Amino acid sequence: MTHVDPEMRDLLLAAIPALRAFAFSLTHDLDRSDDLVQETLVRAWTKADSFRRGTNLTAWLFTILRNQFYTDLRKRRREIEDVDGTMAARLASLPDQEARLELNAFRVALAGLPTNQREALVLVGAQSFTYEEAASICGVAVGTIKSRVSRARLRLTEVLGMGGPDDIGSDAATRAALGNP
Secondary structure: OOOHHHHHHHHHHHHHHHHHHHHHHHHHHHHHHHHHHHHHHHHHHHHHHHOOOOOHHHHHHHHHHHHHHHHHHHHOOOOOOOOOOOHHHOOOOOOOHHHHHHHHHHHHHHOOOOOOHHEEEEHHHHHHOHHHHHHHHHHOHHHHEEEEEEEHHHHHHHHOOOOOOHHHHOHHHHHHHOOOO
């Protein structure tokens, strides 16, 4: 039986909400995102000895999650995707309030971004990682992350028909994702 490190266990458990949010932003599927988080936690637990104490555990976990996502993506290339959203539309209930309509429009716009822009925006805007941390997670230069976030924000404001920051509603998550706290 292996030794259980209660501190590492507690740190991993505390990171689950952020991991779930990031996984869902990549997969757009609750079941797949939960599977991705579970696989990330298993890998982190089995490789806990490779984590350097005193460094950013969440960034380490996000790197594991991101790598697993792309590994899974390569494996799924042969699967049929729901490109036009027909199956997803059948699973969703129609929004009955303006806020739900706006949130749905935001989700669609976010999902329409290229994966690399979406992940950069989620890491910096929604998960509050620094550009440096996001660059480390994605394995790219800081300037690349800044460029991806900028292009993603610009594209979201265009798709959502926003003229600028003043058009952004009061939703904190939306403001954060668009870079306007």
